[in-house]
Amino acid sequence: MINIGIIGYGYWGPNLVRNFFAVNGCSVKIVADSRSARLQELRKIYPTIKAVNDGNEIILDREIDAVIIATPVCTHFKLAHKALLEGKHVLIEKPMTSSVEEAEILINLAEQKNLLLMVDHTFLYTGAVQKMKQLVDSKELGCIKYLDSTRINLGLFQSDINVLWDLAPHDLSILSYIVDEQPYSVNARGITHTCNKIENIAYLTVNFKSGLIAHFNCSWTSPVKVRMMLLGGDEKMILYNDLEPTEKIKIYDSGYSYANDEEKNQVMVDYRVGDIHVPKLATTEALLSMANDFIYCIHEKKQPRSSCYLGLDVVRILEASNESIKHQGKEVVLQASKIPIAFNSY
Template sequence: MIKFGVIGCGYWGPNLIRNFSRFDECFVKTVADLNEIKLKNIKKFYPHIEITRSADDIFQDVEIEGVIIASPVSLHYEFARLALLNNKHVLVEKPMTSSYVHAQELVELSRKKNKLLMVDHTFLYTGAVKKIKEIVSCGQIGEIQYFDSIRINLGLFQSDINVIWDLAPHDIAILLHIVNEEPYSVIATGISHTDNTIENIAYITLQYKSNKIAHLTSSWTSPVKIRKILIGGTNKMIVYDDIEPTEKVKVYDTGYTVVSDEEKHKILVDYRAGDVYSPKIDQTEALYGMADDFLNAIINGAEPVSNMECGLKVVKILEAAEKSIKNKGKEVVLNGDN
């Protein structure tokens, strides 16, 4: 039986505790949180779980093999570092850290200690994203030309991170998982409507060396909740609407052919709008799939889907986007010196 310690049982932590409690191979031994009320709530539902106000009790417990971190983002690095230093496997919530240097340091420490470091990019385990990956990988939609995502709602303003660090990790992780090419550069703009200069609306554009583009919209200030991703290929286009209760993914047999009329110096576009179909998607709870992946990686040494390299790349793009926002939309080359 693998014993886990969970740090942070606010909004997301209880979902992790619930899912890890479904496996025979493991159980949550201890939960740490500064908030007594939240700890008491956990005890009410899971009387066998030990509760503590100090995360250190988890790091010092030799019986605990893995630490699950669901604290505010600004604490991810320190908690993950201490867990690895105490020879524990680590599952950290998205984004892995709030700085690229810290994420790199954790990846190196994980290798040095030979302990697993995984990031919970939950969406990679949804039936919808798994199906989209399958459709794109088998070449059905052709060459990807654009990836356009909108993730907006009347969201909780965070005090330690801006809207891109809160919402865009989901879209960036999905993008990196689906598009088999690393973006070349980032251009981002954003605005803060509060006194603390923390942006609540942001637009990120990712440019590629090849003929594709990605655009992500993140906002905590929309009257409606939209979770939509459009992926355009040279043959077909996909619309993924996560708010839809059924038929979240639709594949459009839509496309166009461009013919240049050199004599008239004109571009002629021939449109094609064919059938639309909605594939059947796996309904398993994504968080259960993620927990299963973490366990399988610990027990069998399998490579998790949401591995630390993926977490590292997500942080790299977020940091570049933040830099671009602070420089009024200046292009930041991802592997450059800027």
């Protein structure tokens, strides 16, 4: 039985509690939040869970085996670092940390202490992303040529992170999960419409040596909510619309091919429009699968699907996007990781 403590009972906290309640082999023991009103809310529904004001109580609790960190991003590193030092397995909400340096320190520490460090990129556990991964791995799409994501709505302006750090982690985790190739560079432009210098609209391009291009359109100031991703291969293409209740994934048997017309000294491109297929997707709640993966990987000493290495990939792109925005959109080449990329066990 893994005893769990959760730090942070804000927007996402109740979902974490509810789902870890449903996972076998673990028990939610303590929840911490500095806001008394939030704890009162917790007690009303879960009278059996201990409610405390200070996350450190959880970290220092001898009975606790694993700590889940669902607090603002700027606090992730300090809490996770302390928890790892105290010998706890750690699950951090996305994005993992505020910088690549912080993420690398945590990863090194977890490896050294033989503990599981995981990042909650919930989307990787959805039926839609699983289907996309499977279609890419089976080469059904052919060679991947582009990924184009729009994630916009009239949303809560965050006061500590910009719109890319808030919204893009979902899509960047999907990119990292689906595409094998390491990205080469990024360009980003953004704009702030308040006086706090935090971008509320931003555009990010992630460039790859192979010719793959990925683009991310993020905004807190769109009157309509859009959650749409296009993934284009040279044989088939996918439209992933997360707002569709059931038809989230459409596979288009459409594509293009080209040939050199030497006579005319021209490239001739042909496109092909074919059938569309809408696969039935698994309907398990993604957060439950994520929670199961965390507990399973602690027991089995394995690396989860949504690993800290993938979490670091996401932070690396986000950090570079800051740099590009600061320099009016100029290309920023990504640093190679100091950390080996993939592990099967921790």
